[in-house]
Every structure is written in structure tokens, then in C-alpha cells.
Amino acid sequence: xxxxxxxxxxxxxxxxxxxxxxxxxxxxxxxxxxxxxxxxxxxxxxxxxxxxxxxxxxxxxxxxxxxxxxxxxxxxxxxxxxxxxxxxxxxxxxxxxxxxxxxxxxxxxxxxxxxxxxxxxxxxxxxxxxxxxxxxxxxxxxxxxxxxxxxxxxxxxxxxxxxxxxxxxxxxxxxxxxxxxxxxxxxxxxxxxxxxxxxxx
Amino acid sequence: xxxxxxxxxxxxxxxxxxxxxxxxxxxxxxxxxxxxxxxxxxxxxxxxxxxxxxxxxxxxxxxxxxxxxxxxxxxxxxxxxxxxxxxxxxxxxxxxxxxxxxxxxxxxxxxxxxxxxxxxxxxxxxxxxxxxxxxxxxxxxxxxxxxxxxxxxxxxxxxxxxxxxxxxxxxxxxxxxxxxxxxxxxxxxxxxxxxxxxxxx
Numbered sequence: 001x002x003x004x005x006x007x008x009x010x011x012x013x014x015x016x017x018x019x020x021x022x023x024x025x026x027x028x029x030x031x032x033x034x035x036x037x038x039x040x041x042x043x044x045x046x047x048x049x050x051x052x053x054x055x056x057x058x059x060x061x062x063x064x065x066x067x068x069x070x071x072x073x074x075x076x077x078x079x080x081x082x083x084x085x086x087x088x089x090x091x092x093x094x095x096x097x098x099x100x101x102x103x104x105x106x107x108x109x110x111x112x113x114x115x116x117x118x119x120x121x122x123x124x125x126x127x128x129x130x131x132x133x134x135x136x137x138x139x140x141x142x143x144x145x146x147x148x149x150x151x152x153x154x155x156x157x158x159x160x161x162x163x164x165x166x167x168x169x170x171x172x173x174x175x176x177x178x179x180x181x182x183x184x185x186x187x188x189x190x191x192x193x194x195x196x197x198x199x200x201x
Numbered sequence: 202x203x204x205x206x207x208x209x210x211x212x213x214x215x216x217x218x219x220x221x222x223x224x225x226x227x228x229x230x231x232x233x234x235x236x237x238x239x240x241x242x243x244x245x246x247x248x249x250x251x252x253x254x255x256x257x258x259x260x261x262x263x264x265x266x267x268x269x270x271x272x273x274x275x276x277x278x279x280x281x282x283x284x285x286x287x288x289x290x291x292x293x294x295x296x297x298x299x300x301x302x303x304x305x306x307x308x309x310x311x312x313x314x315x316x317x318x319x320x321x322x323x324x325x326x327x328x329x330x331x332x333x334x335x336x337x338x339x340x341x342x343x344x345x346x347x348x349x350x351x352x353x354x355x356x357x358x359x360x361x362x363x364x365x366x367x368x369x370x371x372x373x374x375x376x377x378x379x380x381x382x383x384x385x386x387x388x389x390x391x392x393x394x395x396x397x398x399x400x401x402x
Contacts, residue, residue: 017361017383017399018375019220035380150367160218164399166351168379174219178369179236182218187390194388194397198218198365 007129011139012159014039020170028073042192062135063128067145068100095131143171208330212340213360215240221371229274243393263336264329268346269301296332344372
């Protein structure tokens, strides 16, 4: 359970062996950065236990939180024509809270409604916990958002999906988080990824 | 098998979840750096599969290679009174090749003889492969030595022992290695560490 709310906060993230969650030079054309797709092959072409991991990941959350960069490539004032990377039916299906600095009305796309939060990570977590109606809140990414929630002590379970590649450069998870004890709960692996569930703190 | 020799080159290394193999501020008093001992608790107090992992790690090599920093804290001209961190019986028991820039006669300590190599990582590997008499060569560390051998494509198997802690800072593995594909061979875990065996390349 989380210190701020009674909601369990989880974070599933695909990561390279050298600690990157996206490659360098992210852009609208290449949102995961150069080489970033290598981190996600395990759930595009699941092997072994991968499908069970995917099923659990998708089933659990009652709400998501993501950083603005994960919602879209625009900066500053919102491009109101941008409805996210995911087309007409984003893969969330529950409320998604997008961190940012510019107010925007909620945006419904398919079964998913995006809510835009401008008053910080604690406020976003409180709103997401309420919207989750007893379900978990999942921190969706990217690196900066996950790092902020880890550093604040708000993440209860960190599920790393370690893709078997060194990227060499890109968006680094854990930067600025500092010293933190974890507790392994479960480890499984396939040729495509090693899945490690940690309880945090 | 390795491109340079017909010897299999392995590397076992304990690493934090955020990618550090030693803490910051390493010194003669604190050779693993601040918090570095947290990476090694799994083999000081093994649980579950840890002992089997330790047994395999210790059994395999015919020779070791290590960087000068792993042999001792002195720099520049050798302190000839320094015989390594390990007392009268170092835990190697096979020839150990120490990379450095200053010549020094071989040093026998208990069942282990340290050979000091000044002509680079390829020469050290060739000498270690010959000394290993058909056994594996193990790259013992530290981070800089492992990174050099990884970048050169000389490591065949990388065995990561991931301790459940974020250190926040310290000696980072994989810096400068660049893009590299790995292949998971085996994954096991205990409350103390997650053990991932990778084939490299």
C-alpha cells in the first residue's frame, strides 16, 4: 500500500540490460528512440512466460499515470489535434492521467479518457487513485515520470522487463532516484526478456 | 568460443539494479565503495539457488584477469609490500593476470600467482588463455576492465548477479560498451539476488 493513498502503485517497464527505457533521439517518427523497439520485442512476439506477464500487466490497473512526453511529441501549448500515439483505441481502457504544465480538457479516445494534471505528481496520484475505484494505479512512463515517483517513495511494486540488449545510450531509468532497497518477489524469463518483480522499500 | 583464442571467456559480476558494480568513494579502507557491500550480501549469506551459483562461479575458471584497481589501491609505481586484498590465501587458486602499466615480477600468494601484464587486454587474454590449460578465462573486474573486454567482443558469457538495491551512484558497468545483443541462457533468483546468464554477441 502506498504512503499517500491506500492504493497499490505499480510500474511495469521494459528496460535494456544497461538501464535504458528508450533509445536516443526520440521523435514523432521514432517515439521510442533509436534502438528503442529492441526493448519491446518480447511483448510483440512473446515466448515462454511472456504472455502470462503481458496478461497480468494489462489486467491489473484501475488507472494509469504518464508523463507528457509519453502522451505526445509536442511541447508548450497543447496541439489539440494530437490524440496520443495509439490511434482510435488506446491500449488502456481506464482513466489515464497525463502530467504536464498546460491545462487541457479531458480527452476521450475510444474507451480511454486522458486527464491532464498540472499540479504535480502527488495530485496526479491522488486523482488516479480515486479514479481507479479500488484498482491499482500503474505508472506508465517515461523514465522521468517513473524516476520522480520512485524518488518520492510512491511506487510499491516495480516490474522490470529486461530485454537482452545493451543500447549504449538513451533515456536512463533510475537517474536521480538515489539509494533504495528492493525486494525480489518473482523472477521469470524467456529468450526475449527477464521479468523481475520487486517490492519497493 | 572467443574470436581471439579458442578459450571461453566468462564474466561473473554482482551489480545493483541501477547498474553499479561498486559504490562511490572507493578506498583502501572501503574497497567496494560506499554501499558496495550491499551488492555482495547474496554470496556472503546465500539463500535458495545462490549457493549453486557460487559453486559454479568458483569451479569454472582456469585463469582470471583483473584490472589494477581490483588488485590494490596503489597507483603509479607498485607498492611491492601490497599482496592484494585477500590475505594469505586469495580465493582464486589459479593464475591471475593483472592489467597495468608498470612491470612487476609475478607474485605468489598461497595457491594463487599474480602475473602483471603491461601490454594490454589482448595480450592479457592470450596469456590467461594459455595459463588456463583448456579451462575458461574469467574476467574478474572491475567495471573498467569488464567494459573494455565487452567492447572488444572478447566476453562469451556474462553472468549478472543483480542485487536488489539501487545505489544511486558509483562505478557503472557498461559505460562506453555501446550497442550489443545478448541472449539469456538461464535465470534464477533468490531473495538476495537475481542471476541472469547471458551469451554475448
